[in-house]
Amino acid sequence: MVNAVPQSRAARSLAAALIDDPFYRTVTLACGDDEAARLEMLAVYFELALTEGRQAGRVDLADIDGNGAAIWNTDTPAAARQAAYAQREAALRTLLGRQGFAHFTAIVENMEQALSEHDLKDAWYLSIAGVAPAAQGRGLGASVLAPGLAAVDQAGAVCFLETYNERSLPFYGRLGFTVAGVYKEAVTGCDYWLMVRPSVRPSKLPD
Template identity: 80%
Template sequence: MSSPFHTETARSLATALTGDPFYRTVTVACGEDEAARLEMLDAYFALALAEGRQAGRVDLADDAGNGAAIWTTDAPAALRQAAYAQREDALRALLGEQGFAHFTAIVENMEHALAQHDLQDAWYLSIAGIHPDAQGQGLGASVLAPGLAAVDAARAACFLETYNERSLPFYARLGFVMAGRYAEAVTGCDYWLMARYPNAA
């Protein structure tokens, strides 16, 4: 079910993240058609928002749909698996054969890298983005604050992966530490794994 607000939030995420190597690689079917890529990413993020609401956590940046943070949480595994399977079927149709193959391969590569870290029970900040026109107003930190508070209340660790080296100081200010830098073969780009651990207090 999609509301106008839901649509605005998906469009903001698409606009914010359209240059990200992961999203460019999974939308390979669009070629150089940036308008088509934006439309495909609109649908991609609408699916991600739906999955997050069903089996994770979604925090919205503001009342104008300027962005969101989507988390995988400690929801029951069966619920998370069912929501992921539902989104996976939709992504297969949305991205096309090559795009979905890229999606699957990148996820597998990242999961392989993640396996050496003790984060299997951690929360995962899967998507975070603010519309470029609304950046620089503190929305990035404020949209993450409720999720991080929930992580802390659960005394859980959390992690994220980013291809954007410029975002590393931002996440460091929120308590994330560098866990690794990896070369990802499908995108041909490096990404960074950052983790945030519960306080020992």
Template identity: 85%
Template structure:
């Protein structure tokens, strides 16, 4: 596992913010920024710094490269009490960061997605919660390479993993990594569809 030091957090968080600023989920949770894209980038940088911290506490964080050009953040088989404590800590910080409307959107979307997940029996699955590469570093294969260590760990654990994406164009990319579409859902808060993708562990 390649884990960032706190010194690297700002660069990695900003890379994730730049990569994902157009995602419908991140647009609506940063509603307090209105049309101010610079403010949105700053808010998302703080958002992803919190996510990186949670990932280090209760999952795994893999880096795209030594320059901080992106990361993959996973929820793993860490004990549930540890995961819940880390999530609660991040949630409290997000309430302040996102503001009343943004946090309400965040909470509603999480609840909607959890409802959609329930029939799939993924309580013990690993979750690829965030993955992104800075726009100016894309096209170099970093997207696949940043996911490789986590996927190897998933396979070693014999676990299923899943992700959710609003980006239909990313489906072939994840498909090449062994993920398959398990459902397409309309999400009310964003007003957009997203895809649930599952990956079964690869045989050794």
């Protein structure tokens, strides 16, 4: 059963960090007003996302205690990415329930439609990032993203993210991301921001 998925400290940290995000509140509607149940469901959700990231992307932890994580979609071959996503999607269908999974699918489709306006098919995607509330204020947000951004730069790739949190825009701006679009997502009824970071070609090594 999906609910038997072991929950790592990193998954629980992501759940605590992102429990109020409109996307995650909408897909966990089966929990109603039970915030403890929502936290538990999200911990499983993020454990599945961490597994997918390790299989076909990149996962970086905020610290050795798992107080946060960053999950990237990278330049892994498409077949591996599709297989890993299909495995997670099958588990989410059970975890989220009929309506929650329907919302998940619709939101993803809406956001992919917005992305079609931009040439990002070969870009790396920062799909999930968060630090446990109790561990915030220590610089872990920037440090957990640093290895992935270094890998992006080494690959000479563009990368992007989507955020429903307007307050996070200055933080990502300091890391080189700029706003490429603002969209109203129909299912959540909320605005979100698409941010893109241009490629930084690695310095040529001396001969």
